[in-house]
Amino acid sequence: MPIYFVDDSAVRPSVIVIEGRLARHLAGALRMQPGERCCFVDARERRYLSELTTVSPDRITATILYEEPPAPPLRPVTLAQALLKGHRMDWLLQKASELGATRIVPLVTERTIVRPRRERLPAQLERWRAILLEAAQQSGRSRPPELSLPCDLQSALAGAPPHASRVILSEIETGTMLGRLIPTLPDDQPMFIIVGPEGGLSRAELTVAERMGVRAVSLGRLTLRAETAALAALALIHGLGSRQSDGGNRTLSGSAHQSAPGAAPGMVQ
Numbered sequence: 001m002p003i004y005f006v007d008d009s010a011v012r013p014s015v016i017v018i019e020g021r022l023a024r025h026l027a028g029a030l031r032m033q034p035g036e037r038c039c040f041v042d043a044r045e046r047r048y049l050s051e052l053t054t055v056s057p058d059r060i061t062a063t064i065l066y067e068e069p070p071a072p073p074l075r076p077v078t079l080a081q082a083l084l085k086g087h088r089m090d091w092l093l094q095k096a097s098e099l100g101a102t103r104i105v106p107l108v109t110e111r112t113i114v115r116p117r118r119e120r121l122p123a124q125l126e127r128w129r130a131i132l133l134e135a136a137q138q139s140g141r142s143r144p145p146e147l148s149l150p151c152d153l154q155s156a157l158a159g160a161p162p163h164a165s166r167v168i169l170s171e172i173e174t175g176t177m178l179g180r181l182i183p184t185l186p187d188d189q190p191m192f193i194i195v196g197p198e199g200g201l202s203r204a205e206l207t208v209a210e211r212m213g214v215r216a217v218s219l220g221r222l223t224l225r226a227e228t229a230a231l232a233a234l235a236l237i238h239g240l241g242s243r244q245s246d247g248g249n250r251t252l253s254g255s256a257h258q259s260a261p262g263a264a265p266g267m268v269q
Helices: 021-029 088-098 121-138 153-158 178-184 203-211 226-245
Strands: 003-005 015-019 037-041 047-055 059-068 077-082 103-107 165-169 191-195 215-217
Touching: 003 121, 015 021, 015 047, 021 047, 021 059, 037 059, 077 088, 077 153, 077 226, 088 103, 088 121, 088 226, 103 153, 153 191, 153 203, 165 178, 165 203, 165 226, 178 226, 191 226
Parallel strands: 003 037, 077 103, 077 191, 165 191, 165 215
Antiparallel strands: 015 059, 037 047, 047 059
């Protein structure tokens, strides 16, 4: 069941009152009717299974059937992703939100083709936040990922959580597999994942990354686009975290190899 985010002010004793854009969306685009059930989440991440009682584009009321406590938190994962061309960045943000990224940092690297334009940045950030919000609601998350301002690699790393495991997906790494690293980390340890542009990071940027505690990891033998590699990493991180919680297999097998320069990272088969 998709969920919808509401302000704390919308939640009242035994009822939820929705106005504004969300009311217009539910009544107009989704054509919801009295008697239908929805799940709403407030700013404190409490979930309310509710039944709609009155529906109009201006105001919706819903009776709270029961309240659930906040869902268990996801492992904090920051995805620092080099900006992608065209609609590929929009698609990446949508899927990263669905796959559990908790923070996304758009990277402007030396070899990034796309550069943010100052006059268009506010509108672009608003659109990206809307994409993250809608994807988080669709996938049943308790909150959307945080979106940072575009920045260079050094600035992104300076804003990483102090105790985060910092890794960069590398097409030439032959030793450390991401799928083998994850089970060795505490379940709640933050991760900071760097995905460079299709042309890779420059030698100077790699030097900065190494100096700031970043280690290179591989996803495996297959060569992927930058956005596919990012999503494969997120799926591994949260998939292995779930298996750890369930007491299942804690490792994935796979082997790395050296790809052609500039190729995107490989993926575990």
